[in-house]
Amino acid sequence: MSEKRYPEEFKIKAVKQVTVSGHSVAEVAHRLGTTTHSLYAWIKRYGPDSEKHQQQSSEAAEIRRLQKELKRVTEERDLLKKGRGVLRKSPRVRYAFIREHLGQHTLCQLCELFDVHRSGYYAWLKTPKSSRQKEDERLTGLIKQFWLESGGVYGYRKIHRDLKDFGKMCGINRVHRLMRIVGLRAQVGYRRPRARANAQDVFTPNILDRQFNPERPNQAWVTDITYIKTHEGWLYLGTVLDLYSRRVIGWSMNSRITKELVLDALLMAIWRRKPGGKVIVHSDQGSQYTSYDWAEFLRMNGLVGSMSRRGNCHDNAVAESFFQLLKRERIKRKIYMTREEARIDVFNYIEMFYNTKRRHGSNNGLSPVEYERLYVKEANKCLTN
Numbered sequence: 001m002s003e004k005r006y007p008e009e010f011k012i013k014a015v016k017q018v019t020v021s022g023h024s025v026a027e028v029a030h031r032l033g034t035t036t037h038s039l040y041a042w043i044k045r046y047g048p049d050s051e052k053h054q055q056q057s058s059e060a061a062e063i064r065r066l067q068k069e070l071k072r073v074t075e076e077r078d079l080l081k082k083g084r085g086v087l088r089k090s091p092r093v094r095y096a097f098i099r100e101h102l103g104q105h106t107l108c109q110l111c112e113l114f115d116v117h118r119s120g121y122y123a124w125l126k127t128p129k130s131s132r133q134k135e136d137e138r139l140t141g142l143i144k145q146f147w148l149e150s151g152g153v154y155g156y157r158k159i160h161r162d163l164k165d166f167g168k169m170c171g172i173n174r175v176h177r178l179m180r181i182v183g184l185r186a187q188v189g190y191r192r193p194r195a196r197a198n199a200q201d202v203f204t205p206n207i208l209d210r211q212f213n214p215e216r217p218n219q220a221w222v223t224d225i226t227y228i229k230t231h232e233g234w235l236y237l238g239t240v241l242d243l244y245s246r247r248v249i250g251w252s253m254n255s256r257i258t259k260e261l262v263l264d265a266l267l268m269a270i271w272r273r274k275p276g277g278k279v280i281v282h283s284d285q286g287s288q289y290t291s292y293d294w295a296e297f298l299r300m301n302g303l304v305g306s307m308s309r310r311g312n313c314h315d316n317a318v319a320e321s322f323f324q325l326l327k328r329e330r331i332k333r334k335i336y337m338t339r340e341e342a343r344i345d346v347f348n349y350i351e352m353f354y355n356t357k358r359r360h361g362s363n364n365g366l367s368p369v370e371y372e373r374l375y376v377k378e379a380n381k382c383l384t385n
Contacts, residue, residue: 011042013347031356095124140178147184155186201290207306208282217244218275222282224319230336238265247368248350253343262288282306284316
């Protein structure tokens with residue numbers, strides 16, 4: 001079995017089944033259909049003691065540091081945009097702004113940005129509020145209510161009219177001042193979505209036509225994308241299934257939903273299966289599958305494209321069914337803190353359980369791998385007879 005059949009991501013996840021999940025080398029190699037010799041080589045190259053792993057760990061730490069720094073700088077920038085009208089005001093106005101945003105940012109950060117001392121802020125808090133200040137607070141609450149009811153689009157003039165209709169009499173300049181202090185502004189215009197230049201969609205007819213039960217492997221494949229929620233953000237999973245056995249023969253995971261996601265999944269399927277004849281590859285009409293790169297990749301590898309009719313999810317029901325199984329049996333039972341944690345668990349489900357062990361109703365109760373082995377066994381019998 002040639003090592004080039006397996007992309008790097010596959011090898012790394014296989015190694016983690018041994019080093020992280022605690023499975024034996026023999027068990028992992030057997031379930032993945034590779035040799036123990038290859039798996040030991042992967043462990044040497046990608047395991048925790050490898051130079052590459054140590055380099056990746058230091059790089060990951062640097063990335064986390066930069067992400068933290070970027071988050072801090074972005075928060076400060078957004079805060080300064082909100083409070084740019086406050087910077088030149090008196091300390092009392094700045095203190096009021098700080099108190100308004102204290103739940104979203106730390107006191108040290110706010111005091112540093114608006115050039116005031118914490119001791120001055122605490123002293124201001126202890127100072128009894130004047131009747132004017134108390135009235136400003138009540139008025140600010142009403143202003144926020146009317147601004148939110150408008151969907152965040154009203155400016156101070158329309159808010160002033162709302163207050164007048166409500167029976168609250170005050171000057172328009174006062175409304176303007178209070179809205180500026182708490183960072184409320186009118187929405188002016190909107191950005192119209194732009195079409196991408198030179199983007200040409202490539203559509204193919206529904207050749208598969210819901211023929212979900214082919215007579216042999218590598219006759220028809222289906223592909224689709226789903227998303228997995230983590231505390232770091234979304235993780236997108238692209239898969240390719242062989243309709244004969246419902247086996248996942250290709251997959252790819254990424255933090256962004258791009259055409260590379262689906263191309264990598266299909267590339268893995270080609271590496272693992274090496275189809276000799278015509279194979280139908282069925283997908284929906286998502287932008288990743290209607291791209292020129294997808295159509296060209298199919299053509300160059302001798303694959304025949306097929307697409308669901310627009311808005312008809314039943315045309316790709318087998319791929320949808322697999323994602324439902326994955327989410328019901330694994331993803332919805334877990335809470336993933338990081339994308340990497342989700343990647344390892346999805347790999348474990350697909351390669352260590354679903355393909356090799358999970359009994360499938362359409363396979364007469366056999367797992368996808370067992371069902372394909374039975375086909376090969378029966379085919380060999382026919383050749384010898």
